[in-house]
Amino acid sequence: MTVGEKLRAMEDIWADLRKQPDDIPSPDWxxxxxxxxxxxxxxxxxxxxxxxxxxxxxxxxxx
Numbered sequence: 038m039t040v041g042e043k044l045r046a047m048e049d050i051w052a053d054l055r056k057q058p059d060d061i062p063s064p065d066w067x068x069x070x071x072x073x074x075x076x077x078x079x080x081x082x083x084x085x086x087x088x089x090x091x092x093x094x095x096x097x098x099x100x
Contacts, residue, residue: 038046054061077083086094 074083
């Protein structure tokens with residue numbers, strides 16, 4: 038498969054999975070992380086990063 042074909046296949050799979058999100062198991066630690074982030078948002082201690090900056094930081098980290 039070409040890269041384009043692989044990406045299209047991933048997009049198709051993701052679109053199908055999104056149709057019934059409750060069928061996708063989520064580990065307990067996901068809930069814990071989301072709850073911690075929500076507490077930080079509520080108490081004002083959350084720190085946000087510009088999406089462009091965040092994407093670049095992620096790209097550098099995975100290279």
